[in-house]
Amino acid sequence: MFFDLGVRDFLDRAELVYADRVGVVDEPQQPAPSWGSLTYREVARLARAQAAGLDALGVPVGGRVAIVSHNAARLLVSFFGVSGWGRILVPVNFRLSAAEVKYIVEHSGAEVLLVDPELEHLCDTVTAKHVCTLGDDDEIFGSTADPAPWAGDESATATLNYTSGTTARPKGVQLTHRNLWLNAVTFGLHTTLSDHDVLLHTLPMFHANGWGMPYALTGLGGRHIVLRKVDGAEILRRIDRHGVTILCAAPAVVTAVLDAAATWDGEVPGRDRVRVVVAGAPPPTRTIERIRAELGxxxxxxxxxxxxxxxxxxxxxxxxxxxxxxHEQAGLLGRAGAPALGTRIRIDEDGQVLAQSNTNLEGYWANPEETARAQAGNWFHTGDGGTFTDGYLTISDRKKDVIITGGENVSSIEVEDALISHPAVREAAVIGIPDETWGELVTALVVTDGRPLTAQDIITHCRDHLAGFKCPKRVEFLDALPRTATGKIQKFKLREPYWAGHEREVN
Structure with missing residues (x-):
């Protein structure tokens, strides 16, 4: 007997078993009217309404629906209302510039664009067949009709997630229903999720679909607390108010919480109750010690x-x-970890981390060459360097030209393209250097044509072309960049002085 796995399975179970339980508490300070507290019966009703609304717009199975939004109940519902009836959700990073969003919407072929009211200016330059501002969305979430049935297909693409990598343009990662289903279940197993859990969405939901938590926690009947914008003190207040038990976060978010906890009046909320799942870059051992000791x-x-x-x-x-x-415990916890159930890890002859898993992407959208390269030999090539000892992986450096700052991937090549477009810049190289708050700092090393130019001139120019988090935070001017005999820039020489004293070139 065989049944296709699908993301709607999680919502169907929540509605069946936990219909009258409050499943989602929306951010109260949304620019669109907040949906407040929603039971799982109401969440399922809204997902069906969204699917029926897309039916009415003529969006076919396999059609793409892009959404650019901060964390919101509308975005959470869309993981089910779009993908659950056979369309493809394209969750877009709300921090991107209008030009970057325009590229993603056009490249994905999205027929529908849903935009957070705070980002309504995007509609001046980004177009689609149907454009809707969240809040003015009766045609999307207001239908009372039953959606057209979809038989389901676990090999169908459920989400198309654009990520920065080794190319100047972001690549669309096709994740299937099977990918997302198995990731969510495995994630829930390893984090011991249950219907007692209350998740605070400190992680942007667009980011790898909230790591799968929108699916996993829904299927288990836990409660979602939507947080629109990250603030250390507000995170602590929400943990206290809602009895939060789990959150996912980049290292920079954890640092903000530790800073807020230092001035918190009374015992820090969540002691001996909260578990925090961290990714994006390995936090320093001292930070791990502080999370466990100061926050409990x-x-x-x-x-x-x-x-x-x-x-x-x-x-x-x-x-x-x-x-x-x-201290020893924190050091052991600082490694990337052991393979999740169903995942195989190995290191190739160049020191690159390779992975085999049922959660590996189907492919890059409209990019068969890059798909073949990334999946060569039936192993996914991560682009990260590492060691794998006694069943535990440690990430030591990045073979690919990517900087991870505040949990976000930044393509060095993309930033270099923006730098070179300045008329006074003759050459440029972009590297990541260690930073206590952001993990890695985007740093530009620039050779000019002799015209006077300041670091702020460079940063301002980049802001006209790139999202803010991609722009250099530090700019240094050099007379020349080190190159090989064939003219290739030797970035390892540029990195050396900044990473001296570090055991590994990731932070």
Missing amino acids: WEFLQIYGLTETSPLLTVNRMRAEWTGLDP
Whole structure:
């Protein structure tokens, strides 16, 4: 007997078992009218209404629906209302510039564009057959008709997630229903999710589909607390108010919480209750120690990529480490982790981390050459360098030209393209350097044609072409860039002085 796995399975179970339980608490400060508290019966009704609304617009099975939004209940419902009836959801990073959003919408062929009211200016330059501002969305969420049935197909693309990588343009990662279903279930298993859990959405939901938590927690009947914008003190207040038990975060978010906790009046909320799942870059050992000691939260680390749905490895405190001192425990927890159930890891002859998993992408949208390269030999090539010892992976450097800052991928090549477009810039190289707050700092090394130019001139120019988080935070001017005999820039020489004293070239 065989049944296709599909993302709607999670919502169907929530409606069947937990219909009258409050499943979603929307951000109260949404620019669109907040949906407040929603039971799972109401969440399912809204998902069906969205599917019927797309029917009315003539969006076919396989049609793409792009949404550019901060965390919101409307975005959470869209993971089911779009994909659950056979369309493809394209969740777009709300921090991107209008030109970047325009490229993604056009490249994906999205017929529908849903935009957060705070980002309504995008509609001046980004077009689609149907454009709707969230809040003025009766045609999308207001239908009372039953949606057209969809038989389901686990090999069909459910989401198209655009990610920065080794190319100047972002690539569309095709994740199937099977990819997302298995990732969500495996993620839930390793983080021991249950119907007692309350998740605070500190992670942007567009980011690898919230790592699968919108699916996993819904299927288990937990409660979603929507947080629109990250603020350390507000995170602590929400944890206190809603009895939060779990959150997912980039290292920079954890740092913001630690800073807020230092001035918190009374005991920090969540002690001995909250577990925090961290990814994006390995936090320093000292940060892990502080999370466990100062906050009293359990620390888990995962490693993965958008292309892997994202879970590849998990690191969580284990019984064998109980007798070790906290510093030793934190050091062990600083590794990327052991392969998740169903994942195989190996290191190739160049030191690159390769992975086999049922959560690996179907392919890059309209890019068969890049798909073949990434999946060569039936292994996904992560572009990260590492070691794999005693069943645990440690990431040591990046073979690909990517910087991870604040949990976001930045393509060095994309930033270099923006730099070179300045008329006074003759050459440019972009590298990541270690930074305590952001993990890695986007740093531009620039050779000019002799005209006077300041660091701020460079940054301002980049802001006209790139999202803010991609722009250089540090600019240095050089007389020349080191090159090989064949003219290739030797970035390892540029990195050396900044990474001296570090055991690995990731931070």
